[in-house]
Amino acid sequence: MTEQTTDTRPAAPTPRRSWLRDHSELGVCVLLLALGVLVLTDALTMDVDIGRRGPVGPRTVPVVVSCGLLLVAALLAVDVLRGGRGQAETGEDVDLSEPADWRTVLLLAGVFLGAAVLIEPLGFPLAGALLFWGAAFALGSRRTDRDPLVAAVLSLITYAVFNNLLGVPLPGGPLMGAL
Template sequence: MTTTTPTDTPGTPDTAAERPSWLRDHSELGVSLILLLLGGLVLTDALTMTVDVAQRGPVGPRTVPLVVGAGLLLVAVLLAVDVLRGGRGEAEGGEDVDLSEPGDWRTVLLLAGVFLGFAALIGPAGFPLAGALLFWGSAYALGSRHLPRDPLIAAALSLLTYVVFDTLLGVPLPGGPLMGVL
């Protein structure tokens, strides 16, 4: 005959580490806090913006930031109320992700380095060269190892992006020293 102890009953955690904590059950409150802070920042920035008095029409430069900031605050409050009432976000059903596996920090750090390198190089080297390094570095960090093909595709994408934004859309991007040659 076997006897069961209170810790052997199904559904009860054996250790304190397995017991769900209040913060873990309400982790979405962190997202709500971030949205609240972001909404407050946007509203503060919009309300302290200097605006030309000779404004044409009812919609001025403050309108969109005020609407976005108010929307962020509203979503933050609604999310917090939902979480405190017991609501939980659904797990992603379309992803085939094993949550027990650790994150791929090598890829994350490589991508962060590529973006920081792009930010540092865009001024002195110009968009075409910095963009090519961004596209090629991102492809490399994400696993592509086609060395003859990837830099060529990255250069073509970068030049195409530069031409579309700088010439067709009228958004000036730094050309760098290569644009004086071309």
């Protein structure tokens, strides 16, 4: 006679996920809500002379943007609470198993900070050209015959568009003072 044994060990506990982890997208909602409230508060407390402006003043765009942020935060929160979830990254050029490329990130941050420091003494055309050239280098371009020329043209076009067409004064530096 064979004796049957039954396994009376308790089943292994299944990993229990917390409610916040299951609804982590609510963090984005909170961020959007805070940003919307900040922009709305800043827009409504802006000190402007309304009498001299037309029907659309300097408060209009920030108020519209903040209302949009608040609306998106509310709609996203409702979707998340109803069980909606964001899709996982599926881009073909993104390998999530690879570590971050911190060298490129640090090079880009250094180029950006360098341009921010140099914009006042050198002016936007030169600092912008260094920014564009440095960004191209940090992202892997090694065309020293083409990249400086493209960076200079982009910088001059950007300077002309902002300074002359849009009326946003950018520092010209010694290069624009000589022209």
